[in-house]
Amino acid sequence: MTTLLPDPSAAGTGVSVPSFAVISGGQVADALRGREREIIALVEDTYRVHGCGDSVNPPSYFLRFPDRPTARIIALPASVGGSTRVDGIKWISSFPNNVATGVPRASAVLILNDPDTGYPFACLESSIISAVRTAGSAAAAADWLSRDRGRPRRVGFIGVGLIARYIHTYLAASGSRFDAVGVHDLDPGSAAGFCAYLAAAGEGGRVDVHDGPESLIRSSDLVVFATVAGRPHIHDPAWFDHNPLVLNVSLRDLAPEVLLTATNIVDDVEHCLKADTSPHLAEQLTGSREFLHGTLDDVMAGRVRIPADRPVVFSPFGLGVLDLAVGKFVYDHVGRSGGLQVVDDFFHEMRRH
Ligand SMILES: NC(=O)c1ccc[n+]([C@@H]2O[C@H](COP(=O)([O-])OP(=O)(O)OC[C@H]3O[C@@H](n4cnc5c(N)ncnc54)[C@H](O)[C@@H]3O)[C@@H](O)[C@H]2O)c1
Numbered sequence: 001m002t003t004l005l006p007d008p009s010a011a012g013t014g015v016s017v018p019s020f021a022v023i024s025g026g027q028v029a030d031a032l033r034g035r036e037r038e039i040i041a042l043v044e045d046t047y048r049v050h051g052c053g054d055s056v057n058p059p060s061y062f063l064r065f066p067d068r069p070t071a072r073i074i075a076l077p078a079s080v081g082g083s084t085r086v087d088g089i090k091w092i093s094s095f096p097n098n099v100a101t102g103v104p105r106a107s108a109v110l111i112l113n114d115p116d117t118g119y120p121f122a123c124l125e126s127s128i129i130s131a132v133r134t135a136g137s138a139a140a141a142a143d144w145l146s147r148d149r150g151r152p153r154r155v156g157f158i159g160v161g162l163i164a165r166y167i168h169t170y171l172a173a174s175g176s177r178f179d180a181v182g183v184h185d186l187d188p189g190s191a192a193g194f195c196a197y198l199a200a201a202g203e204g205g206r207v208d209v210h211d212g213p214e215s216l217i218r219s220s221d222l223v224v225f226a227t228v229a230g231r232p233h234i235h236d237p238a239w240f241d242h243n244p245l246v247l248n249v250s251l252r253d254l255a256p257e258v259l260l261t262a263t264n265i266v267d268d269v270e271h272c273l274k275a276d277t278s279p280h281l282a283e284q285l286t287g288s289r290e291f292l293h294g295t296l297d298d299v300m301a302g303r304v305r306i307p308a309d310r311p312v313v314f315s316p317f318g319l320g321v322l323d324l325a326v327g328k329f330v331y332d333h334v335g336r337s338g339g340l341q342v343v344d345d346f347f348h349e350m351r352r353h
Helices: 025-032 036-051 096-101 127-144 162-173 188-200 213-218 278-286 296-300 320-336
Strands: 004-006 016-018 021-023 061-064 072-080 086-094 106-113 120-125 154-158 180-184 206-209 222-225 245-248 263-266 292-295 312-315
Touching (some): 021 320, 025 320, 086 127, 106 127, 120 127, 127 245, 162 188, 180 213, 263 278, 263 296
Antiparallel strands (some): 061 072, 086 106, 106 120
């Protein structure tokens, strides 16, 4: 923490409380730009810290509204140890109807808490942090899950909003090169916008826009789902007969029958088997968790091998510990560059009596 304020009532105890800073989206973007490989490594390290139990990551809390059934706000409280060592919470809204007016679906803040005093010490714009940790996780999964199967050369994106854009950026930054990029979205405007992004990003592969998901899936060896589908719309396991690697980022597109033909890897078993995700539906259908093969941490540690002769599906529920790790990375970077905007007198009542 920077700028420490002594607590007068705790004289002699060495206890002090941190200052409180607000970090804007512009500062977050500046801190993360060009650091994709560092973020992927940070995401992998955080999965390892979580995998060895040096974290607390309770279930996300979903706030829903009877009068706005497509909207939700999710609270992701967490605590992460390792070299990050921070507590906090992400509070992220998903309002899919925003997109029709040109406004991004998700908006978010992240609060970081000091693990010694509990005091919150920063509030960060967090839609970018959330997108970056999601894309970092996807790029890490694409790497680790293809090591025994050959690198994908034909990627296909189903649902091409902001998250798909960040995932493509992270795949490219991690060294993936594609001969072909397939694009499918129910909304032609979103497909066109994503194609314009691909051109501006210098994507060298041929870009094909598909009218439906089947031809895209059949022609891709890496398939990325980033839709806002609430229930499965992909039912036929035969579309996956060529054994692609699937990044199931939006979690609810695939019917459980598709997962039952695949090797299934998640970020966290307890988290992922909730909230009507495709793995949750597969558990309900089969009455067991045997269709799950392990976590990405298991794969990184060599405890689980990925066979080449069946599809592999990575379903990341999205862990609050990743938001904290990336948020602390941003906070430290902004602090080192002297750009912290501290709110003076934020913690004002500093005497107990
Ligand atoms: N697992 C995670 O950790 C994680 C993290 C962040 C976001 N997400 C998920 O990623 C998804 C995408 O987020 P976003 O911010 O890019 O949303 P967005 O609204 O910007 O884009 C979603 C796109 O999907 C399209 N779409 C919807 N249904 C479709 C369908 N059946 N077939 C094809 N296209 C379809 C929409 O037209 C839209 O263009 C959301 O579901 C979000 O919850 C997951």
